[in-house]
Amino acid sequence: xxxxxxxxxxxxxxxxxxxxxxxxxxxxxxxxxxxxxxxxxxxxxxxxxxxxxxxxxxxxxxxxxxxxxxxxxxxxxxxxxxxxxxxxxxxxxxxxxxxxxxxxxxxxxxxxxxxxxxxxxxxxxxxxx
Numbered sequence: 001x002x003x004x005x006x007x008x009x010x011x012x013x014x015x016x017x018x019x020x021x022x023x024x025x026x027x028x029x030x031x032x033x034x035x036x037x038x039x040x041x042x043x044x045x046x047x048x049x050x051x052x053x054x055x056x057x058x059x060x061x062x063x064x065x066x067x068x069x070x071x072x073x074x075x076x077x078x079x080x081x082x083x084x085x086x087x088x089x090x091x092x093x094x095x096x097x098x099x100x101x102x103x104x105x106x107x108x109x110x111x112x113x114x115x116x117x118x119x120x121x122x123x124x125x126x127x128x129x
Contacts, residue, residue, distance in 0.1 A: 020060045024105040028052040043075040056105055056112045064103060064112070070094035086126040093119045 021027075030050040037043050047070065054064040073090040093099070093116070101116040 015059070017058045017060075020058065021055045023055050023058050023060075024103065026052045026054045026066075041076060043073075045071075045073045045075075047071045054103060056103055056107070058106060062110070062112060064100065067097055067099040068095070069097055069099060083127065083129040086128070088122075088124050088126075090122040090124075091119065092122065093117065095119075 028050070029052070031048070033045060033047045035043065035045050049069045049071075050066070052066045056062040056064060071090065071092050072094055073088060075086060075088045078085040078087060096119040098118075099116050100113050102114070103112050104114065105112070
């Protein structure tokens with residue numbers, strides 16, 4: 001694993017932020033995807049996304065929490081003559097974590113957070129004919 005350290009050299013309105021970490025950039029992100037296929041039909045995708053804490057302002061006085069988000073998706077094809085149905089079920093935020101999809105850096109009024117949905121489910125079907 002490669003570690004990256006991001007430091008800025010910046011002066012804004014007489015404030016010197018030199019040596020602080022770059023706002024909005026985590027030190028570590030890790031993504032993984034594991035795919036399984038059972039009985040040559042049922043596909044299962046299991047994914048994880050880890051993000052370390054993130055500085056949310058130039059002064060580095062406000063930081064996000066680190067988080068680990070997991071998702072799982074099941075796909076199953078069903079064939080009829082010349083038509084194929086691809087059924088799927090996805091569970092997002094498998095561990096029901098509190099997290100933010102995107103932060104507002106250097107936010108006015110210190111409103112850095114717009115929370116993402118807790119665990120949710122997506123059921124769908126794709127039809128090919």
